Every structure is written in structure tokens, then in C-alpha cells.
Amino acid sequence: MDRSTQFRSTATSNPSQASHGGLNTAHRTWRGQTQPQMHIGTMPFLPDPDFIERPDILTLIRDGCARAPHRIAIVGMGGIGKSHLAIHNAYRIREQHPDTWVFWVDGSTRERFRSSYRTIAERLDLPRRDDPKVDVLQLVSEWLQVEENGPWHMILDGADQVDVFFSTQNPLSSFLPPSRNGTIVITSRSIDVTQRLVGSERDILPVPPMTTDEAHSLLRAKLGNNIDDGETAKLVAALSYTPLAVTQAAALIDNGRVPIRQYLNEVQVRSQKKVSIPNKDASH
Incomplete structure (x- = not known):
């Protein structure tokens, strides 16, 4: 099933154009510029009103994000609820910390990963994002590493294929920088991919079926x-x-x-x- 059919989508298929409840689309821009009180981010899905709390798993996700390297992988078979858990956690972060940017990145293919980063660049209104000589992946990666840009949280969804992230030239994994002000939650069906992305088995969280x-x-x-x-x-x-x-x-x-x-x-x-x-x- 196409991932977009599993969640309640926002008003538009392009998250960079969604109104997100009518909030003004003021953005944090580049270094030193003014900052809004609440950041919109690039979440393409609204919260699921029928979401069932799985407190033990959600607590482990939050704990994993809190400790260095501030990234955790949610691993399990298709349909087990990985993306729902990540999305619910992201909205809780946005509710509790409205100054945190929340980004959603499609990790299923290199093309979709790049498209997600382009959406982030547009949401952030990054200079030179439309310059054909500028690599949008590098542009966003550099922004993520600047602490003055404030806290951010990323969902890397559907990171199942090793060759997507660890190709010999320009591996996408290099554009997921470590950052003291950023956290990443990865959803995947692959233990191999997640071990290489998070670097530690303790940061891999297997998701079992529901009770x-x-x-x-x-x-x-x-x-x-x-x-x-x-x-x-x-x-x-x-x-x-x-x-x-x-x-x-x-x-x-x-x-x-x-x-x-x-x-x-x-x-x-x-x-x-x-x-x-x-x-x-x-x-x-």
C-alpha cells in the first residue's frame, strides 16, 4: 500500500504548500535572521485521531533522542506502526517545543530523499537553493549543523535499502549530520541499514505487534x-x-x-x- 494512504494527509500533497491549520508560514531563514515563535516544518501528515498510545515504545523513542548521537531507529515489519509512532512523537515534540523545526524525509529512494531535502530548503527559504550549481543536499546539511538555527527534529521514513544510503559516491548518509541541536528518528524494515545509520545497537528499537x-x-x-x-x-x-x-x-x-x-x-x-x-x- 502506498504510504500516503496510511495516514491522514494534509490539505495538499506538497508539504511545502500546506497551510497546517492556517498558521502563518513565517520561516527561520539563514544565520542571524529573525526567528518566528512557531515553526511549521515539512510534516505531510496530520496526527491520527485514532492513534493508540504505546507508552513503553514512545518512552524509548524519547530516551533515544535525548542521548548522543541523538538518533534512534524504529525497526519492524511493514504495517507494524513504525511511521505512526514516529509521527505521533514528532507532533508531541512540536506541541511541547514549538520553536523546534520538524522535518519529514522520505528515505525510500535517492530521488525521494533529494526531493524531501528540496522541500526543506524551500520551507527554510535558504539562499541559493534554486542555483543549479548548488547541491541542495549539502545546503540543507550545512543548515542542520548550525546551532544558531535552533533545534530541529527529523523523521527519516522508510530507510530500507542499503544502496540508497551507502553508495560509493556521495552517500546519502553523509547528509545526515551529527548535531547537538538536532534529533533523528529513522523508520526501517532493515537491521543492516539502521545499524549503519545509528552506529549502535542500543539505538535500534524493534517494534513488536500491538498487545x-x-x-x-x-x-x-x-x-x-x-x-x-x-x-x-x-x-x-x-x-x-x-x-x-x-x-x-x-x-x-x-x-x-x-x-x-x-x-x-x-x-x-x-x-x-x-x-x-x-x-x-x-x-x-
Whole structure:
């Protein structure tokens, strides 16, 4: 599923043009220039109103950002809720520290990474950003290293591919500078990539499936409380307590297209078919 369909998007697909609740788009510019009271940043997603708190994980994310090198990786399979956790944490930072710039960077490809940095350069109104002789990656990287520019927080989302960040020429990892006034949260499905990006295993946070109570709460948030607890318990268990799977199920059930019991039966049938597929290597 395309990542943009998993979150409530802002009013425009271009985060550099979003109104973000009607706030004036005043920006901190280059060194020594005036600073606004609140920074808009480049978050392309609004907070999820149905977000279910996972306090233990969120506490570990905050603790990881607080200690040097001020970056932490959230690692897990697709659909486990990594990006939701990072986005929720980022909005909490913006609420508690409105003078902090919050940036979102798409780490899935080199092209999308560069596009995200260009959006940051535009949001910051950086001089020479439109100069074809200027590397926008280097321009933003230099801004991030200047302490006078104030605190910033970055989500590097979908950093799954080693060759995206560690190519032989101009590796993108070099444009994620260490900074005493900046923090980075990386979401990834790859332990290899995150180990190389954060440099320490203690700064890699595996994200497990939701607990039973968390998965129940998510389904209730989507469908309301007038649902059968017994069927709900069976359904979230059949979906392996995976947030994306629960959300997708709720969307079909809420639209009246599929009753809970029917959806549960379909999931169970699919699971049985997977189990019944013979293992070709078992006889060797």
C-alpha cells in the first residue's frame, strides 16, 4: 500500500504548500535572521485521531533522542506502526517545543530523499537553493549543523535499502549530520541499514505487534464500542495484532461491506491455506 494512504494527509500533497491549520508560514531563514515563535516544518501528515498510545515504545523513542548521537531507529515489519509512532512523537515534540523545526524525509529512494531535502530548503527559504550549481543536499546539511538555527527534529521514513544510503559516491548518509541541536528518528524494515545509520545497537528499537488490549482499542476506535468483544478478540488475534491489518479490516467492516464474523472467517480460511501448502524442501 502506498504510504500516503496510511495516514491522514494534509490539505495538499506538497508539504511545502500546506497551510497546517492556517498558521502563518513565517520561516527561520539563514544565520542571524529573525526567528518566528512557531515553526511549521515539512510534516505531510496530520496526527491520527485514532492513534493508540504505546507508552513503553514512545518512552524509548524519547530516551533515544535525548542521548548522543541523538538518533534512534524504529525497526519492524511493514504495517507494524513504525511511521505512526514516529509521527505521533514528532507532533508531541512540536506541541511541547514549538520553536523546534520538524522535518519529514522520505528515505525510500535517492530521488525521494533529494526531493524531501528540496522541500526543506524551500520551507527554510535558504539562499541559493534554486542555483543549479548548488547541491541542495549539502545546503540543507550545512543548515542542520548550525546551532544558531535552533533545534530541529527529523523523521527519516522508510530507510530500507542499503544502496540508497551507502553508495560509493556521495552517500546519502553523509547528509545526515551529527548535531547537538538536532534529533533523528529513522523508520526501517532493515537491521543492516539502521545499524549503519545509528552506529549502535542500543539505538535500534524493534517494534513488536500491538498487545491484545492495544489492538482491541484500535478496532474500537475505528468501529465504536458497539461490537462483540468475543468476535473482536478472535479477529485481532487472527490479524496477528498488526496495526495496519486491523485498520484495513475496520475500514471494510465500518463501510458495512463485510460483517466482523465474515471477515474473521475469510482471514482464518486464508491462514489455513497458507499452512496447508506443502513445503517442497521438507522431504530433502
